């Protein structure tokens with residue numbers, strides 16, 4: 001698929017076909033993810049890959065607020081749970097503090113105040129976009145979604161994730177069907193025009 005088509009066709013998909021995803025495609029998504037840019041080539045990311053039904057069930061159990069099924073209904077959750085694959089991209093702050101303490105960078109104080117933009121999240125998010133784009137390129141659907149922060153510890157405990165790692169979100173992946181699941185915000189608000197978001201030469 002042409003790159004511009006990959007960019008334009010990408011939409012969050014929140015319901016999937018009852019059909020497994022070829023593990024070789026998941027391999028490709030993750031291999032592409034490792035080609036994301038990273039500050040100082042720190043590559044302080046990790047990816048939890050979940051495909052076994054039991055692992056997926058443990059993911060949803062540990063990351064769903066107890067009241068979610070009653071309060072939301074829950075079209076979103078019912079659809080998302082049909083995904084045969086979930087990848088959780090995790091950022092590792094310590095990898096950046098360690099990397100930038102090395103002689104070619106020299107930030108030996110490992111001071112987090114040096115990072116007003118936490119590049120560990122930035123880089124992991126860029127890797128996540130490559131996963132989303134690879135899904136489109138493979139004709140699949142995917143959705144990036146948040147893990148509730150109050151459940152980070154429950155999620156880490158469930159999967160043995162070290163505390164240094166933060167789930168920047170999670171990505172559901174599967175084959176597309178006509179019903180793409182819960183409607184996203186683009187059905188309620190327009191895409192902002194380029195001229196509105198681009199400031200040429202000066203802010204105006």
Ligand SMILES: Cc1cc2nc3c(=O)[nH]c(=O)nc-3n(C[C@H](O)[C@H](O)[C@H](O)COP(=O)(O)O)c2cc1C
Nearest residue numbers: 010011012013014143144145146147169184185186
């Ligand atoms: C950081 C981030 C967090 C998001 N969290 C959620 C989420 O928790 N649940 C969800 O259904 N979609 C989530 N989305 C998807 C957005 O709603 C979606 O990208 C946006 O509405 C634009 O739609 P599109 O991606 O289909 O073009 C998230 C997207 C991003 C980038």
